C-alpha cells in the first residue's frame with residue numbers, strides 16, 4: 001500500500017465526569033486523529049493518545065503534532081509498504097515519541113487491513129470473537145461515591161474493576177470496597193504515587209487479594225519495583241515503566257512485575273504491542289490491554305489487539321458510554337454480559353462519524369505526502 005495524503009484533526013471531547021488519579025484530573029480530552037488516504041482510495045484511522053500536558057509521559061498534543069507533521073509523516077512518503085511492521089521499523093530511526101508514532105502506524109494498520117479486506121483483529125492475528133470488559137474508576141472525593149460508582153459498573157456487567165489509589169486514599173478505600181464486594185475481581189493503579197519508603201504501608205494491601213497493583217513506583221525504576229515485588233504478595237503490574245518488548249523482558253528478568261499492561265500508544269504502536277504480546281505468551285506472563293481515555297477510534301484498535309490469544313486478563317476496555325456522551329464511531333462500543341464483541345468488518349470495523357469529528361475539531365492539517 002502507498003500512503004498518499006494525511007489529515008490530522010486535533011479534537012476536544014468533554015468527559016461525562018472528570019477522571020482523577022494520583023497525578024491529575026482530566027475533564028476535557030484533547031486527542032489527535034489521523035486520517036490516512038492510500039493510493040488505492042482507502043482511508044485508515046489512527047489516534048494519538050497523548051494528553052494536553054505531560055503528566056502521564058513526556059509527550060503532549062503539541063509535541064505529537066510537531067513530530068507527526070515535521071518528522072514522522074515525511075518518513076511515510078514515497079514508499080510502497082508490504083506490511084505495517086515496516087513502518088514501525090522505519091520509525092525506529094526516531095527516538096521516543098511513541099504516541100505520535102503509534103497514531104500514524106495505527107492508521108497504516110487500519111488502511112492495510114481494509115486494503116486486504118480483512119478485520120484489523122484478523123490482520124493482527126486475533127482469535128477471540130469477544131473480549132471481557134474491565135473498567136477503571138477514578139479517585140473520588142468520598143469512599144461512598146466510589147462505592148456507588150463501582151456498584152453501577154458492576155450492574156453494567158464489567159468483569160473487573162480497577163480503582164485509582166494514592167497516598168491518603170489507598171488502604172482504607174480498598175478495605176471499604178472489599179467489604180462491600182468480597183468476590184469482585186479488583187485491582188488498584190497508583191500511577192507512580194509511591195516510593196520504597198512506603199513498602200510497609202503497601203504491604204497492608206496484601207490481605208485484600210487484589211488481582212494486581214499497577215505502577216506503584218516511578219516510571220524509570222525497575223530496581224525498586226523488584227524490591228517491592230519481593231516484599232508483596234500482591235502481583236505488581238507495570239504500565240508507565242514498559243515502553244517496549246525489551247523493557248518488558250528486563251522487568252520480567254529482574255522480577256519487577258508479575259503482570260504486564262500494554263497500550264499501543266505507550267509502546268509506539270500495534271507492531272510493538274504485538275511483540276510484547278508474543279514475548280509474554282512464550283513466558284506465560286499475564287497480560288492485558290490498558291486504556292488512555294481514548295475515543296472509539298483508539299478503542300477499536302485496542303479491541304482488535306485484545307483479541308490476540310495471550311491477552312489473558314480483562315483490559316481497561318469499556319463501553320463508549322463509560323466516558324462519552326457521544327462517541328466518534330458507529331456503532332458505539334457496547335458491553336453485553338461483560339463482553340465486547342470484536343467486529344469483523346474490514347479494518348477497525350467501525351464507521352468514523354466525520355461530521356462529529358468536524359464539530360469537535362480545534363485544529364487541522366491536510367498534507368499530500
Ligand SMILES: O=C(O)CCC(=O)c1ccccc1C(=O)O
Nearest residue numbers: 056136191290291292293294316
Ligand atoms: O479506562 C481507561 O481508559 C483507562 C483509565 C486509566 O487508568 C488511565 C487513563 C489515562 C491515562 C492513564 C491511565 C492508566 O492506566 O494509568
Ligand SMILES: [Mg+2]
Nearest residue numbers: 189214215239
Ligand atoms: Mg496505569
